[in-house]
Amino acid sequence: MEIVILILVFLMIVSAIAALIFKDLMNAVIASCVVSLIAAVLFYFLQAPDVAMAEAAIGAALVTGIFVIAVKRTKRFEE
Amino acid sequence: MRKLISLILLVIIAGGIVLSLKEIPFGISKIKIGDYYIKKGIEETGATNIVTSVVVSYRGFDTLGEITILFTAAIGLSAVLGTYRKRKAGEKVEPPSFIVKTGCRFLFPILLLVGAYIFIHGHLTPGGGFQGGAIIASAFLLMYLGCEGKRINENTSIVVEVLGALTFIVLGIIGLTIGKDFLFNFLPKGEPNTLLSAGIIPVIYIAIGFKVGSELAGIIDHLIEKNQ
Numbered sequence: 137m138e139i140v141i142l143i144l145v146f147l148m149i150v151s152a153i154a155a156l157i158f159k160d161l162m163n164a165v166i167a168s169c170v171v172s173l174i175a176a177v178l179f180y181f182l183q184a185p186d187v188a189m190a191e192a193a194i195g196a197a198l199v200t201g202i203f204v205i206a207v208k209r210t211k212r213f214e215e
Numbered sequence: 216m217r218k219l220i221s222l223i224l225l226v227i228i229a230g231g232i233v234l235s236l237k238e239i240p241f242g243i244s245k246i247k248i249g250d251y252y253i254k255k256g257i258e259e260t261g262a263t264n265i266v267t268s269v270v271v272s273y274r275g276f277d278t279l280g281e282i283t284i285l286f287t288a289a290i291g292l293s294a295v296l297g298t299y300r301k302r303k304a305g306e307k308v309e310p311p312s313f314i315v316k317t318g319c320r321f322l323f324p325i326l327l328l329v330g331a332y333i334f335i336h337g338h339l340t341p342g343g344g345f346q347g348g349a350i351i352a353s354a355f356l357l358m359y360l361g362c363e364g365k366r367i368n369e370n371t372s373i374v375v376e377v378l379g380a381l382t383f384i385v386l387g388i389i390g391l392t393i394g395k396d397f398l399f400n401f402l403p404k405g406e407p408n409t410l411l412s413a414g415i416i417p418v419i420y421i422a423i424g425f426k427v428g429s430e431l432a433g434i435i436d437h438l439i440e441k442n443q
Contacts, residue, residue, distance in 0.1 A: 185341035186266045186342060188341075189333070189342045189346040190345055190346050190349065193349035193350045194349045198352060198431060198435075201435065202435070205435075205438050206438075
């Protein structure tokens with residue numbers, strides 16, 4: 137279980153850095169969605185299912201949708 | 216120069232966080248109020264999910280503040296985005312692909328059902344009004360993605376939102392008149408672990424679920440409006 141959590145934390149940090157680096161903002165939005173999703177799984181492992189549910193529903197689904205709409209309405213690529 | 220200054224500031228902030236969190240022992244119960252909730256929560260409120268009994272019963276007034284914040288944010292967003300709603304001439308919208316269309320139509324009722332289940336069973340299982348409402352709003356997001364031309368009725372969403380908030384406040388005031396404090400649990404508590412238990416907690420959580428769901432769906436509606 138410890139190893140699984142370590143791998144998840146590592147993946148979370150990697151995708152958080154990737155969200156900062158990507159020049160294509162659509163990819164950056166998906167990377168930040170992965171951060172939220174892994175955070176939800178970690179909350180579940182830490183025995184906080186309520187917070188995990190909120191994180192998955194708001195962080196991974198709604199925020200990603202709103203960011204995709206925002207990127208579509210502005211510029212897709214960062215200079 | 217600016218980068219150097221921001222780096223130094225970041226290091227100072229990180230050091231402060233590490234120093235302040237170093238002393239706190241995680242996972243050890245040192246807070247008496249937490250023990251009290253775990254031992255007496257089910258007995259006093261009738262809600263099997265202790266988180267719900269804290270959110271709606273012990274700290275119900277904070278939850279009222281939370282939904283007020285959400286309400287203010289939704290009003291601000293509709294004031295900024297709700298005035299202008301004409302598509303520019305010549306702007307084309309790509310129709311959704313077959314897979315997106317079918318998937319969204321298949322998932323939409325299931326997501327609505329899951330959201331409703333989560334907030335109706337908020338006092339028994341993990342989850343509650345906020346989570347269920349967010350899931351319902353993401354169902355409407357899928358509807359906007361997959362079903363072209365369909366949109367929620369703005370007046371209905373406002374009426375549902377206002378009714379949800381009113382139910383919360385009216386229940387609180389009834390508690391104030393019957394009992395001695397705001398949000399006093401005046402309904403019978405029933406037997407724990409059954410659907411009809413915990414007095415006013417499920418009623419309030421269902422109201423919050425409707426309110427949050429219609430509010431977030433309204434926000435998505437306002438955001439997507441110009442796009443279509």
